[in-house]
Amino acid sequence: MTHSGDCSRPARDDAEAMTARDFELLDETEATELLCSRFRTLTDVGYDCTHALVLAVYPQFELDGAEELLASGSSEIAARLLIQRAA
Secondary structure, three states, X not given: OOOOOOXXXXXXXXXXXXXXXXXXXXOHHHHHHHHHHHHHHHHHOOOOHHHHHHHHOOOOOOOOOHHHHHHOOOHHHHHHHHHHHHO
């Protein structure tokens, strides 16, 4: 049985952009699923866990292009660029 905080569930395939306001309207289960999915996506393309976690909590940050940025540099540099874009 899956519980809140369990990131072992399969990722959702939602590519819709989300605002911080949209995120605030999610219930605990939906928020957990979203954050876990984003974290998994980022670690799957090669971000280290620390940078993936920081990026996963930016709901307004689109994951498209994360892999491309990582290919041209380190996880830390790519994470900083993505955070600047989201700001």
